[in-house]
Amino acid sequence: MRYRYRGLAVCAAIGSVLAAMSGAVLALPTCEQLGTDPAFGLAGNPQVSALSVTLLPAGAESTPFGPIPYTAYCQINFTFSGESGPSAGYLPGQSQQIGLRVGLPPNSVDILTATATGAVPWNGKNRDLGGGVYVGSVGSVVASTNLGYVGTSTDAGHEGSPLSGSFALNPDGTLNWGLIEDFAADGIHEQHVWGVKLAEAYYGMEPVRKYWMGCSTGGRQGHYQAQNFPQDFDGILAGAPAFNWDRFITAELWPAVVMNQEVGAPIAAVKLDAVTNAALAACDSQDAIPGDGIVQDPRACTYSAAAFVCKANGGPSSDPNCLTPAEASAVNKIWDGPRDTNGNRAWYGLERGTALSGFFALAGPVAFPIATEHFRYWIHQDPTFDWHTVTESSFINDLRTSIAKFNDVIGTDDDLKDFRKAGGKMITYHGLSDQVIFPRGTYHYYNSVLQGNYKETQKFYRYFPYPGNGHCGGVGAPVSAGVGAPLIDQEALFSALVNWVENGVAPDYVVASQPPPTARTRKICMYPNALVYNGSGDPNNQASFYCEERNKDDLIDTLTIGKQFETSTKANTDSSPD
Secondary structure, X not given: OOOOOOHHHHHHHHHHHHHHHHOOOOOOOOHHHHOOOHHHOOOOOOOEEEEEEEEEOOXXXXXXXXXXXXXXXXXXXXXXXXXXXXXXXXXXXOEOOEEEEXXXXXXXXXXXXXXXXXXXXXXXXXXXXXXXXXXXXXXXXXXXXXXXOEEEEEOOOOOOOOOOOHHHEOOOOOEOHXXXXXXXXXXXXHHHHHHHHHHHHHHOOOOOEEEEEEEOHHHHHHHHHHHHOOOOOOEEEEEOOOOOHHHHXXXXXXXXXXXXXXXXXXXXXXXXXXXXXHHHHHHHHHOOOOOOOOOOOHHHXXXXXXXXXXXXXXXXXXXXXXXXXXXXHHHHHHHHOOEOOOOOEOOOOOOOOOOOOOOOOOOOOOOOHHHHHHHHHHHOOOOOOOHHHOOHHHHHHHHHHXXXXXXXXXXXXXXXXHHHHOXXXXXXXXXXXXXXXXXXXXXXXXXXXXXXXXXXHOOOEEEEEEOOEOOOOOEOOOHHXXXXXXXXXXXXXXXXXXXXXXXXXXXXXEXXXXXXXXXXXXXXXXXXXXXXXXXXXXXXXXXXXXXXXXXXXXXXXXXXXXXXXOOOOOOOOOOOOO
C-alpha cells in the first residue's frame, strides 16, 4: 500500500476550525458572511486559499452542449490544503491543493433577498457530484442546487485538462504519490466533508440525507467512498464505474496496439462501422428479443469478424467495406480483450455491436489519449514514451506493472460489508455498448462483491445493465447502424435510489425511454434477472415485458480472468451483517 486517505489529521483540522459553532447558537449567516466571518470555518483558515463566496442570481451556465439554466444559489469556491511535503507524497515545498466548489440553495435569510428570487429552497439533503476522466477542474453543481440539494464538486487535487494524466509525474521522473492520492481519494472526501460542514453552518443543521451521484470517474469515486468511508453516504448512484483503474485504463490502449501490430495502421472507420453493424445484426438475431436493433446481452454473442472477410481474400463477405484477414484478426482481438501468451484473459474487450470508431472511441485513427497518458506518465514514467513500441506481448508486461504500481492506491476493493452495515444503499448501471469502459468489468466487480449470494447483495446494492447504451448514456452503436435504444436517465435512477433509501422501496427494474422517431420504453431489469416478452402486446411498450427472476448468471464464465491478473479480495456478502 502506498498511501491511503490522510484524512484523520485533515478532519481534525476542520473540526478545530468549526468547533466554536457547536458551543454556541449562532444566527444563520448570509452567503456573504460564510466568506467573511471566521466563525464559519473559511475566512482566516490557514488551510483555505483562493476563497470566493457569491450569492448568484438565476442564470445559465455555458457548456459545450448548450446553456444550462440554474436557479439562485450560494456558490463557494476555494482551495484546501491539509498536507504538504515528502511525508505526504509531494515534492519538497509542495502542498496539497484541492479545488472545491460547494453550491447551497439559499437559506431562510438569503431567500428573502431580491437576488434569490425564484430560488429553490434547501430540501435538507446534500448530493455530491462526481468528476470525469482525470478531472482537473471543479465542475458544475447546479444539477443538485436546481433540485434543492447542496451540491459539491472537486478538481481532485490538480488543475489541467481532464484528458491529461501528467500531474502524476514529477519533473525528475518519479511519481507524485501525493497528487495521485488526491486524485484517487482525498479530493472526493474533502468535497464531501466540506459540503456537510458548510450546510451545517449555513442552515444551522446537518443534512438529513447525504447522496453521491456520478458516472465514469464519478462512478469509481462513488464506489471508492462506499469502500473507504462507508458511513458518509445514505445512498450512492455510481454509473459506468471507472474502477479497476489499474487494469481498465491500461486495456483502453489494447485496440490501438492490436491494429498497429496486426495491420500496421488504424483500420478505416467505414470498415470498423461495417463489421460492427454486421455483428450487431447477427447478435440481435440470436438474442431473446430479435429484430429490435438491440443486443440484450452482448456476452452471449460469439460472432467472428472472420465472417466479414472479403471474398477476394478467401472470406465469405461481398460487402464493399469488408475486411482483410489481418483486419478481421485485429477486430476479433479488440472484442476479446488482452490475453497473455498462455491464453489467459488479462482484462476485457469492447462488446460486439459497440462503435469502435468515432468521437471518444478506442479504435479511432488516434490512440485513445487517456490510455496513452497512463502509459507515458504512470506506467513508464517517461513523457516521451511512444505507445507504438508496445506489442501484444509487452502490453501484458505493462499491465502487470500498472497493477503492481497502482492497485493499492486506485485499484478497487470489493469489500462493501461496512457500507452495508452502515445502512447504505447503492445503485450502479452500465451501458452494454459502452465505447470506453468495458461493461464486463462492472459484471466482474459486482460478482466479486456478492460471491454467488445475489439476494443478500441486492438488499443494499443493485446493478442495472442497459442494452444498447453507450458511455454514461446515448446509443453505443455506430450512427450508420440506424438503431436506437431506451436510454439511461440518471435522474430517474437517482429518484429510484432516493425512494429506496427514504421509503424502503427497492427497485427491481427501472423504465427507460427511447426518443422519437422510434419512441419506445423498456424495463431495465436488475441483474441477473432477464427481460422476457409477455408473448403479446406492443413490443415498444415496457408493459409488454416482465423481468424474470434469476438466481444465477448463466454467462458468468465469460467474466473469468487469469489468476495473475485478479486483484479481487473476494469479499463474501455476509448473510447476517449485524
